[in-house]
Amino acid sequence: MHHSSAPLSRRVWLGAVALLLALAGCTPMSAPAPAGTPANTAATTPAVSAAAFPVEVTSGAADSTTKVTIDKLPEAIVSLSPTATETLFAIGAGPQVKAVDDQSDYPAEAPRTDLSGFKPNVEAILAQSPDLVVTASKDADLVASLAKASVPTLVVPSAKTFEEAYGQIERIGAATGHTSEAATLISSMKQRIDAAVAKAPNLSGVTYFHELDPALYTVTGNTFIGAVYSLYGLTSIADATAAAGDDYPQLSEEYVVSANPDLILLADSQCCSVTPELVAQRPGWAGIRAVEQKQVIVLDEDIASRWGPRVADFVENLGEVVSTLELAKA
Amino acid sequence: MTTSRTVESTDHPGVTVPTAIRAWSRWRWVRPSRWVLASIVLAGALLLGALVGPAGLTARSVLLELVGALPGVHVDSGLTAQQQAILWQIRLPRVVLGALVGASLAVSGAAYQGVFRNPLADPYLLGVSAGAGLGATLAIVQGGAGLPFVVPLLAFGGGLLAVAATYALGNTVGGGRTSAVIVLAGVAVAAFFSAVQNFVQQRFDDSLLAVYSWMLGRLSTNGWTDVVMVLPPVALSWALLLLHRRTLDVLAVGDVEAASLGVDVARVRLTLVLIATLGTTSVVAVSGLIGFVGIIVPHAVRIVFGASHRLLLPLSMTFGAAFLVLADVVARSAVAPAELPIGVVTALVGAPFFLVVLRRNKVAA
Amino acid sequence: MTPASTTNPTSADVLSCRGVGVHRGDNAVVSDLTMTVRTGEWVALVGPNGAGKTSLLHAVAGLLPATGELRVDGHHPMALGRRALARVVALMPQRPVVPPGMSARHLIALGRTPYLGRFATESAADRDAVDHEIARLGLAGFADRPADQLSGGELQRCILARALCQQPRLLLLDEPTSALDIGHQQTVLDLVDELRAERGLTVLAAMHDLTLAAQYADRMVLLDQGRVVHDGPPADVLSAARLGATYGARVEVLDRPAGPAVVPIRATQPPHPRAAHRPDQLGGTR
Numbered sequence: 001m002h003h004s005s006a007p008l009s010r011r012v013w014l015g016a017v018a019l020l021l022a023l024a025g026c027t028p029m030s031a032p033a034p035a036g037t038p039a040n041t042a043a044t045t046p047a048v049s050a051a052a053f054p055v056e057v058t059s060g061a062a063d064s065t066t067k068v069t070i071d072k073l074p075e076a077i078v079s080l081s082p083t084a085t086e087t088l089f090a091i092g093a094g095p096q097v098k099a100v101d102d103q104s105d106y107p108a109e110a111p112r113t114d115l116s117g118f119k120p121n122v123e124a125i126l127a128q129s130p131d132l133v134v135t136a137s138k139d140a141d142l143v144a145s146l147a148k149a150s151v152p153t154l155v156v157p158s159a160k161t162f163e164e165a166y167g168q169i170e171r172i173g174a175a176t177g178h179t180s181e182a183a184t185l186i187s188s189m190k191q192r193i194d195a196a197v198a199k200a201p202n203l204s205g206v207t208y209f210h211e212l213d214p215a216l217y218t219v220t221g222n223t224f225i226g227a228v229y230s231l232y233g234l235t236s237i238a239d240a241t242a243a244a245g246d247d248y249p250q251l252s253e254e255y256v257v258s259a260n261p262d263l264i265l266l267a268d269s270q271c272c273s274v275t276p277e278l279v280a281q282r283p284g285w286a287g288i289r290a291v292e293q294k295q296v297i298v299l300d301e302d303i304a305s306r307w308g309p310r311v312a313d314f315v316e317n318l319g320e321v322v323s324t325l326e327l328a329k330a
Numbered sequence: 331m332t333t334s335r336t337v338e339s340t341d342h343p344g345v346t347v348p349t350a351i352r353a354w355s356r357w358r359w360v361r362p363s364r365w366v367l368a369s370i371v372l373a374g375a376l377l378l379g380a381l382v383g384p385a386g387l388t389a390r391s392v393l394l395e396l397v398g399a400l401p402g403v404h405v406d407s408g409l410t411a412q413q414q415a416i417l418w419q420i421r422l423p424r425v426v427l428g429a430l431v432g433a434s435l436a437v438s439g440a441a442y443q444g445v446f447r448n449p450l451a452d453p454y455l456l457g458v459s460a461g462a463g464l465g466a467t468l469a470i471v472q473g474g475a476g477l478p479f480v481v482p483l484l485a486f487g488g489g490l491l492a493v494a495a496t497y498a499l500g501n502t503v504g505g506g507r508t509s510a511v512i513v514l515a516g517v518a519v520a521a522f523f524s525a526v527q528n529f530v531q532q533r534f535d536d537s538l539l540a541v542y543s544w545m546l547g548r549l550s551t552n553g554w555t556d557v558v559m560v561l562p563p564v565a566l567s568w569a570l571l572l573l574h575r576r577t578l579d580v581l582a583v584g585d586v587e588a589a590s591l592g593v594d595v596a597r598v599r600l601t602l603v604l605i606a607t608l609g610t611t612s613v614v615a616v617s618g619l620i621g622f623v624g625i626i627v628p629h630a631v632r633i634v635f636g637a638s639h640r641l642l643l644p645l646s647m648t649f650g651a652a653f654l655v656l657a658d659v660v661a662r663s664a665v666a667p668a669e670l671p672i673g674v675v676t677a678l679v680g681a682p683f684f685l686v687v688l689r690r691n692k693v694a695a
Numbered sequence: 696m697t698p699a700s701t702t703n704p705t706s707a708d709v710l711s712c713r714g715v716g717v718h719r720g721d722n723a724v725v726s727d728l729t730m731t732v733r734t735g736e737w738v739a740l741v742g743p744n745g746a747g748k749t750s751l752l753h754a755v756a757g758l759l760p761a762t763g764e765l766r767v768d769g770h771h772p773m774a775l776g777r778r779a780l781a782r783v784v785a786l787m788p789q790r791p792v793v794p795p796g797m798s799a800r801h802l803i804a805l806g807r808t809p810y811l812g813r814f815a816t817e818s819a820a821d822r823d824a825v826d827h828e829i830a831r832l833g834l835a836g837f838a839d840r841p842a843d844q845l846s847g848g849e850l851q852r853c854i855l856a857r858a859l860c861q862q863p864r865l866l867l868l869d870e871p872t873s874a875l876d877i878g879h880q881q882t883v884l885d886l887v888d889e890l891r892a893e894r895g896l897t898v899l900a901a902m903h904d905l906t907l908a909a910q911y912a913d914r915m916v917l918l919d920q921g922r923v924v925h926d927g928p929p930a931d932v933l934s935a936a937r938l939g940a941t942y943g944a945r946v947e948v949l950d951r952p953a954g955p956a957v958v959p960i961r962a963t964q965p966p967h968p969r970a971a972h973r974p975d976q977l978g979g980t981r
Binding site (some may be wrong): 246 | 383384385386411412413416418419420421423424470473486532540543544548552553554555578663665666668669671
């Protein structure tokens, strides 16, 4: 309850910023798995190397100096990150996973519970008797609390680059005894991504607007999503804001229209019912090149917001979209 | 600001009165020209709103385009079709919407403060904002954020429901006679609706972003549709509030004296609350929660132009409109091409401005 | 006037109460009260704190519901409707609420409310009426000042002017002068008395100061715990024994040409200060 708007606004504003930063990893998923994903096949490969334990793994961001020690092969893993869940199953650690959070909806056989990755409840997590917790949350209290119960926590926060994403797969592999499968997965991802990019036309100079929500929040090239677009030479119309340090800016509507993007990608179709038809009906949007050329594309929000194995799917799908474009850039 | 005071047992010493009168006279020079001043400020704000924006339209071409729109005038502004669309379908509706929202929040705030004789009375205090917030949150988590009308209508319904709950609670507990009881009931209702809203919000993590961006306040992106949708209820509430301008002055002397002057206080209070709530929820529905306008604008007008509602209501409307249009100019140009939420701007600009005005008039308080 | 005569109301009565009760919440603050006020009379309501004076005034002004038979100008206050009642009865509160920033003239003009349509503002005729009262009460000098910057005496004259703008037949004064010094008390009460004579006003005034009340009132009604203890001319009501019984006060009532004067008496006579501290001068004065 708020008598004046000042504390409300500040709280909400900070909340929104924090949320935006966390957003990339935490949207739900409902789309079917695209062909070629290794998620379902890897689980059948029993290649657990218990001999490597105890093992020490970097926890936190890529430049973190924090190490977490895992004494023995984990057999009751709790994953609180949808991306980590996808990775665990893709490298064959699925049988070791005991519970995943409420947003981890892929693959289908993941043991989904009502645990929350956003607002982790330590007691609820401990009730699963985990021997390893994997989370994207940087909540230091969570790690400390779990440590008191002698449960190691591997923190794999949202990645900003492909290297970070690959590094996290390696770390999850090392922590679960699937080092070689992780390496295989990474090289397979790299191959698929390289192949997709090689097939695509050179699109440097083509601009895009990636719509995170109807209030016109978007991404710059400095984000992980932006890095995917950069593979094809695409440029975010929000890059003008990158200097201000805001990589998930909310754009002015008139700026979006005047920037005249060649491509509009909707990552708010599942959450907010936005469709290409509704975009075309927005006042003043009919003249945007992307709308005129019918290049308003609906994305699978989950694939487009997680930095796990299915990034390769995102890259391939995007490659298909851009290669059918008649983007005759002079 | 002071609330109404009662006369104490001693007369003012001779020294106090001239000091107080001098402070009161500080703003006297602006009073005769208040309508001219208000018109100039509003016109200037509207013009600035039309001229400034991240799309990079030149002032000259915008002015030519506006002049060219006058009937019988034909000039070539040099704007492309795309730029014309930006001006006419995005920027101008936003400026007009900002004026409607600002005017409505300010005049409703003035009415709430008059009805409850409480300088802090505003939509927050009566639970209106919390109710509208719950309605909007429900709409957004059900996937309505991208659809026209869904969020506004549910926000409006939520606001009305909250004020009805406040009134029912106030009547049950306190017989509806004193404004203090109503305000307390409003606080309780606001707490309850906020709690439900938070609960719903937490249950639907993936809609957090949309909910937050509505709650932070934003002049909407639906172009003239929103203006057309907001105008009828807002104009109705303005007209009805202005008709009650003298009644609000009578209410200022308190429930007992107002009743002895022939006013049915309970009925008039209910009527005015409903009217002000209609105006508030109608705009909150499209603009989100924009705070501070309903408090600072009426207070500044009171300090400069006096407390009579005959001036307070229309001047609050005018300056509220100008204030919000200017706040929106800041919101879309301070970090262009990104935007600041306008609710953040009104709080950032409004709070210090309010303190300055209060401080300059400390002598009179 | 004897108490017995009040039970026979006539058409000349502006106010008549027979068996009237007033409740605040579950408490009966006035019970079985019977009294009348005739046109042109000045009746003082006196009695200790909590005797029910203000509650009775509020019931007459239609601000509190009353049981029993209460007639104001021949009508029950609640049945008459607020606006119609406000044209007959005006209330002058003890501590008027002064909205910050409202000018004295504006405050006075609020008295025209019962004559205006719901959404109307003052017509030229209304403004003339306001100007007339301002001139009559000698308020022209500060009518355009903010009312919250007036002195207590000036403010009460403004509130009186506001009440007169209602053009009432019955003026209710709720301890109108208890916040004023003795000079301003007399100024205001003299004004009320002049206006009563000029306009045929009837005055029902709750008053604390028994001596002042006795000087201005034709009749006094002494209330205690919501009931009438005595109703009659001031000289009858004000007896040391009666005041001792109702107020628990030790007083002496002096019979003066201007009316009875009530003088409080200390329980124990203190030693004379000079006698105690300066015995040397004591002898000199003798």
